[in-house]
Amino acid sequence: MSEVEARIPMFEIKDVIVEYGGEDITQCMQCGVCVATCPWKRVGSEFTIREMMHMGRMGYEGYESDDILFACTTCNHCATRCPRGVKIPNIVRVMRSMICESGAMPKNLKAVVGSINSQGNPWSQDKSKRENWAKEADVPAFTEETEYLLYVCCTSAFDSRSQKIAKSIAEMLKKAGVSFGVLSAEEKCCGESIRKIGAEDAFSALAEHNVNLFNSKGVKKIITTSPHCHYTFKNEYPAFGGEYEVYHYTEIINQLAKDGKLNFANSVAKKVIYHEPCYLGRHAQIFDAPRELMTAVPDLEVLEFDNNKNDSLCCGGGGSRIWMETEAHMRFSDAKVDEASAKEVNYVVTACPYCVVMFEDSVKTKNKDDVMAVKDISEILKESLG
């Protein structure tokens, strides 16, 4: 019997899932449509979400591996096709929260939760360094008079490569004369990933901290650098008393360009392919803004992956997978780098810091870094700013 089975009495499982907000698990008719759309199927994994749904109804018997329980990237592909409208990633979250409560969480994820609890970020970085990027970029602090809070995700706040994304976005907002500011010294991680891990207590503590902070500062409108923060502020924070207008930066920059406040005049003569972040595309249904922005850049040739928009293949980094090991032949981003390479592009372009991390890793491990680079759209736009 696995640690999970030992700690969760089987007869309780379905009832507990329903009690925790996963009531539509009772709608699952085991048709298997979800399996056919799941990216794990494409890479030959043993993980099947239909069996996980069955496990949720009947018990964890036979599932010794946490890699199965924590395989789902919460990309939402399956849920867009489920004929019974089952919100599958939410049920995965609820099942993980039961596992977390039992203490049987994968080791890598325990470290992430520990870092969140001690430093307020998942990257084991000293919390005092959160504001360094903003000081370097001379970004104003948010005050009562400021219109937008620019919330920079933990990856782009701490990681030097990812800071280029935050700095590019801040530079464009400044150039367009937008009233914006940051609260970086005081804010903490939005908590999206740890909620998907199932660490409900840690997530609630983060959400309460951030909502209290935002409300006390008079925040009404938020611009996010990451689609994951966008999802969380929009969908999870209202339950904690945080009601804000939330925008992904591509929406704001696109509107500024349409209003003539930003002019992308410099040529960027590159052939690029756009990877749709799951939390920007399928989860938020923001498909046009990033494409319109890329089209505005002179001489930029933009290709699509064969599967795009609602049918896009996940990079593999969502649902906490960014912190877990994935065997080389099963990495979704590797498969996409192969396709990008066959299409002979100069850049894989995306609009999510996690996707950038996943793709840069794949470009290196596939030895393509001499011919291909990975960019966030913000970096290309900054290069093109007239």
Ligand code: SF4
């Ligand atoms: S597609 Fe929906 S109904 Fe069919 S097995 Fe998957 S979760 Fe169940």
Ligand code: SF4
């Ligand atoms: S959310 Fe994505 S990774 Fe998870 S089961 Fe559905 S299709 Fe597979």
